[in-house]
Amino acid sequence: MVNSRGYSQVKRSSVVRFLSRRPSPSAITVYMILLFAFSLFIFVFNARDILDNEHKSRFSEESLSQNQSQSVQMSNEKLWDTPLNYGLRACASPTAKYKAAQGWDRYITVKSNGGLNQMRTGISDMVAVAHIMNATLVIPQLDKRSFWQDTSTFSDIFDELHFITSLQNDVRIIKELPRELESLPRARKHFTSWSGMGYYEDMKRLWEEFQVIHVAKSDSRLANNDLPLDIQRLRCRTLYHALRFSPLIESLGKKLVERLRSRGGGYIALHLRYEKDMLSFTGCTYGLTQAESEELRLMRENTNHWKVKKINSTEQREEGFCPLTPKEAAIFLQALGYSPSTVIYIAAGEIYGGKSHLVELTSRFPNIVFKETLATPEELKAFSKHASQTAAIDYIISTESDVFIPSYSGNMARAVEGHRRFLGHRKTITPDRKELVKLFDKLQSGQLKGGSSFSHIVQEMHKNRQGAPRKRRGPLPGVKGRARFRTEESFYENPYPECICRSKRANLK
Incomplete structure (x- = not known):
């Protein structure tokens, strides 16, 4: 303790003597030069760090931008790419044991x-x-x-x-x-x-x-x-x-495919089965006015070969037995990730309710195309009042599309899907209507919000519903008797394995 206090006193005394001295002009000059040099050194050092950090920041932003661009590009490719076909190919040739029919008199x-x-x-x-x-x-x-x-x-x-x-x-x-x-x-x-x-x-x-x-x-x-x-x-x-279509139909169908591609490359064929006969037959009235619902009910009542007359529309929809409405189709397309600029061909007859029911779809996807807007009146004149012939044009355009999406699993949807499988498993996205209805209703009630999370749910739900190779499904479990045949997947919806051959190297379960 004594030694410590003595050292402090000596130190204070030395400082007082030093401060009491007046520095010389030469010392002040040297001191100022040293201070300026030190300040300059600090500035240069910090400036180099700032420039390095700024360069790194710009590099990171450029990298991020490039990565985002690549991500969008990869996502875009995923939207349009054909599923892997595992080396499968169409094979409809007869076997060596095959013999032609010889029934000349029958x-x-x-x-x-x-x-x-x-x-x-x-x-x-x-x-x-x-x-x-x-x-x-x-x-x-x-x-x-x-x-x-x-x-x-x-x-x-x-x-x-x-x-x-x-x-x-x-x-x-x-x-x-x-x-x-x-x-x-x-x-x-x-x-x-x-x-x-x-x-x-x-x-x-x-x-x-x-x-x-x-x-x-x-x-x-x-x-x-x-x-x-x-x-x-x-x-x-x-x-x-x-069963090739007539030359007149084939010619116009191919012309319209070329016109669609000239609008920007790929296009979606949306089979929007929102037509009067289908809505009446299925009893689906969701989103319609009371007058429209009554019109469809009367049509069903007066069509003799439609055996079921009384249908609960709500139950039909909840079970996934109703075609998607134009609004639901638009929400579905958005959730899958297709941009508003996507060219979409509507493969269908006259949409029930016309523009009043199409506004939700056309507002989200302005590049909606119909036969009437794609072909000239002169080109369509030969097919007027011949629904089967105009349906054949829709069939050609749908089969050749980059992506085919049916809003309902009807005869055309199944036939086009099977043909696209035969041609190399071209991309066909089949909506899971039963599960989608649940999501749409949650969106409507506010229980679920749109955006990326909603899109993720829809995309996950449909990642295995895009036309990739698989064997034809058999009857539903538990169904007995001849009724089980009705529940089997149609041969024409999926002709694998009989008409689609697997190479020896392919590994498909």
């Missing part, structure tokens, strides 16, 4: 029923049935009594000569029944739906009594599964090769 006449694609798949079935029953097929008569009241004949829609010649090694096909047979009695049959080989082998007994069998309906005459490979491939050859 004839099958057919009355096709339904809209365009219901008739197309039905005709493909009847070609196969004619082969199984060893008969000559007469060019089918098309349905003229459906909702659309289309008077088109077979040759108005299809290339008749091509149909006959391309199947000449499979089934004999003629334009008309020979005159000498027109007055003969015919076996008039409603062949049982989704029947297999055994059923048609048994039907051959009809040839013992009749030379001509008339089939009143053509749709769903064959089972989806458990048929010989050559019969399944014959169905594919018929649908994807022989």
Whole structure:
């Protein structure tokens, strides 16, 4: 303690003596020079750090910008890219054991029923049935009594000569029944739906009594599964090769595809099944006025061949049995990530309610295109009042689109999806309507907000619903008897594995 205090006193005394001295002018000058030099050194050092940091900051911002650009580009590619096909390819050629039908003196006449694609798949079935029953097929008569009241004949829609010649090694096909047979009695049959080989082998007994069998309906005459490979491939050859549309339809369809691509490259074909007949048939009235709902109810009541008359619209929608409304389709497209500038072709007939129901879709996606805006009035004149022919144009544009999105799983949606699978699994996004309805209702009530989180939910929900290769689904579990055939996935919706071959190197479960 004593030593410490003594040291402090000595130190204070030295400082007092130092401060009491006046510094010389030369010392002040040296001191100022040293102070200036030190300040200059500090400034240069700090300035170098500031410049380095600024350079690093700019570099980081540029990198971030590049990364964001790459991220957007990758996301854009993901939106348009075709799913991996694992080396799969179309294969509809017959096997070495295949033999053509030789039934020169037995004839099958057919009355096709339904809209365009219901008739197309039905005709493909009847070609196969004619082969199984060893008969000559007469060019089918098309349905003229459906909702659309289309008077088109077979040759108005299809290339008749091509149909006959391309199947000449499979089934004999003629334009008309020979005159000498027109007055003969015919076996008039409603062949049982989704029947297999055994059923048609048994039907051959009809040839013992009749030379001509008339089939009143053509749709769903064959089972989806458990048929010989050559019969399944014959169905594919018929649908994807022989049933080519007429030259007039093919020509316009290709022109319109070229015009769509000239607008900016890729386009989406949206099969917006928001038409009067579909809404009336399904009983779906969500978003409609009371007057519109009543109009649809009366139409359903007055259409004799629609067996179900009373339908709960709310239950239909909650179960996913209703087509998406134009507004719901717009929300869905946005959630998937498609930009407002996307070119979208509406593959459909007249939209029920017209512009009043389309405003939510067109406001979000201004580049909406219809046949009427894509083709000239002169080009469409030949197809006016022929719904099956205009549907054929929609079919071509939908099949060739970069992305196909059906708002409802109807005959055209299933046929286009199957054709796109056959052509290399082109991108087809099938909305999960049952789950989407839940999300739409939560958005409407405010329980769920739009934006990135909503988009993420929708995208995750549909990442495995984009047309990637998979085997055809069988019947729903628990369904017994013949009812199970109705629940199977349609052969024409997914012709894998019979008409889509896997290479030895492909690894697909």
